[in-house]
Amino acid sequence: MGTLGQNISALRKKRGLSQAQLAEKLDIGTSTLGMYETNKREPSYETLLNIANFFNTSVDELLGRNTNTKSASTRSDTALTWSDLDMPMPYGGKLPEELKDTYVDLAKSYFKRHPEMLNRDE
Known part of the structure; x- marks a missing residue:
C-alpha cells in the first residue's frame, strides 16, 4: 500500500x-x-x-x-456515519441537511457499481 x-x-x-x-x-x-x-x-x-x-x-x-476492515458496506445506506467512512468529521461533525441526500446517493451509486462490497463478512 x-x-x-x-x-x-x-x-x-x-x-x-x-x-x-x-x-x-x-x-x-x-x-x-x-x-x-x-x-x-x-x-x-x-x-x-x-x-x-x-x-x-x-x-x-x-x-x-x-x-479488510469493517466498513460502511455492512450498514444500511441511511445509517452511514463519518466513523464508518473513517474520515475526519467536516462541518463540526454535523452534516448540513442539504448534503445528506448527496452522500446517501454517492453511497448507493458506489454499491450499485460494486455489489461485491455489500454484506461482506469481515
Whole structure:
C-alpha cells in the first residue's frame, strides 16, 4: 500500500499509459495528474471516483487503505456515519441537511457499481 499518488502512478503504468493519455481519459490536465502522482495536490472527490472507476478499483484501495476492515458496506445506506467512512468529521461533525441526500446517493451509486462490497463478512 502506497500513497494515493504512488497508487495512481502504479495503476497507470500497469495499464501502459502515459500521464498525458490517462489525463485525457480522465478529462484533467497532464500537470494536474502529475501533481496527484507526486502527492503535491489531491483530487476532488468526483475526480477520485473517476480514477477509481477508470481502474475498476475502490477508492479505499486507491488511498492505500486496508479494505479488510469493517466498513460502511455492512450498514444500511441511511445509517452511514463519518466513523464508518473513517474520515475526519467536516462541518463540526454535523452534516448540513442539504448534503445528506448527496452522500446517501454517492453511497448507493458506489454499491450499485460494486455489489461485491455489500454484506461482506469481515
